[in-house]
Amino acid sequence: MHLIDPKGHSRRAFLQRSSALALAGTAMPFALNLSAMSEAAAQSATDYKALVCVFLFGGNDYANTVITYDDDSYNKYSTIRVPQASGGVAIAKDAALAATLLSPTVPLAGGRQYALHPQMTQLAGLFNTEGNVAVQLNVGPLVVPLSRALYNNSNKKLYPQPPKLFSHNDQQSTWQSSSPEGSTIGWGGNIGDLVLNQNSNSLFTCMSVSGNAVFLSGDSALQYQVSTGGAVRISSVSSASSASLFGSSTVKSAMQLLTQQARGHKLENEYNKVTKRAVDAEGSVTTAIQSAYPAGTFPTTGLGNQLAMVARLIRGRGTLGSKRQVFFVSMGGFDLHDNLIANQPGLMKQLSDAMAAFHRQMALEGMGDKVTAFTASDFGRTLASNGDGSDHGWGNHHFVVGGAVKGKAIYGSPQVVSIDNTSTSAGYEGHVGQGRLIPTTSVDQYGATLAKWFGVPDADLPAILPNLRNFGGSLVVNGTTYNYPKDVGFMMPA
Secondary structure, eight states: OOOOOGGGSOHHHHHHOTTOOOOOSSSOOHHHHHHHHHHHHHTTOOSOEEEEEEEETTOOOSTTTEEEOSHHHHHHHHHHHOBGGGTSOBOOOSHHHHTTBOOOSSOOGGGOOEEEOTTOHHHHHIIIIIOOEEEEEEEEOOSSOOOHHHHTOSOTTTSOOOSSTTOHHHHHHHHHBSSSTTOOOBHHHHHHHHHGGGSSSGGGSEEESSSOOGGGOOSSOOEEEEETTEEOOOTTTOTTSOSOBTTBHHHHHHHHHHHHSOOSSHHHHHHHHHHHHHHHHHHHHHHHHOSOOOTTSSOSSHHHHHHHHHHHHHHTHHHHTOSEEEEEEEEOOOOOSSOHHHHHHHHHHHHHHHHHHHHHHHHHTTOTTTEEEEEEESOOBOSSOOSSSOOBOSOEEEEEESTTBOOSEEESOOOOOOOOOOTTSTTGGGBSSTTOBOOSEEHHHHHHHHHHHHTOOGGGHHHHOGGGGGOSSEEEETTEEEEOOSSOSOBOOO
């Protein structure tokens, strides 16, 4: 296998090349993979497309989200995690779990089956009935394909690993950007850098409904933050707020003039330019989002409210002058070292209900195939229980939702359900201890699949995704072949 060292690509070269070379850190994660793809895709864009990152802060537990269901695999899962009735965290194989059993169009090899968490009825229904959900098994940061033996190999130049695995802050940053904690540029922001000219008002290219996120930080693109109620106003100068300030319309007029007029002093002038831009942007967003959706359109949860605002911003894309947008929303609470059984169900229901409602509303507005939402998280967790929860892991299962998704399908390599540390066991090579999955799909592959949906030609992918050159082949482990296609296949052609 010919390895590409991402450090050999400089960020300066990436910014200078019109064909969009991506640079990176030690591991080219999803973050920077997608940061480069949009230049080739959007320079001649005449339609609208949006990506919506749904980040699950804390590291979602994969084993109780996409639950192995066939008898052999389920029995192993239940033995390892111990049934709830016996004080463990294994979800019972009962009618509730049967209700979320996934029925892919093409059954998985070996009779493998999966069900979603019993509270994820909406996403399960969207998968089975409408076919607009894909499940990507065991995806995570990789520089090269790895087995446990290769992970333990001392030659880290030949078998490099993503940095600072199992750390919350570092892996959150790795998924959102090119590097561990301390990174200042994210893949969403880099997309913004490359598509600014496609939007008549570049300020609305990268939008967060979840506060500040490195995901949306670019070199030129500014991260525009809104709340679930809309644009954030500077009340003392906003024309949309009260007509007076301190009981005086004269004071308000004076404040508007003082904070927005051109100044001779360079720093004062820049400060006023920022203020004026904020005031103008707030007015544009307020006009664009129009009225709220009728009650019942979205669940009134944290994520539901965030996605409702994203939908309103997409609905107002014409007013905002946008053809390409990247959004960030999030949920917290997934760091369940304990209380997994008590706390995860509510989180799973919130995620499922909100993502399903968001897609169905986009479809009603004729935008279902123009908007793709996907999940990301710090990492997966251990298959082994610590008694009342699970600990930090690596690979994780994720969802991709949208009308352009080749849904009703499960992608990736089903994992061997095992925590066995015996080197001759069937599951040994698939984890690095306690069932911490070694990803069998890299974020580069994940990114390449989305890149092609954005319209990036195959010939441009190696330049945009340097680590993608390390994939496209296969890895044979103890007689089992694991394939690493450059395009995982869950998106329709551009």
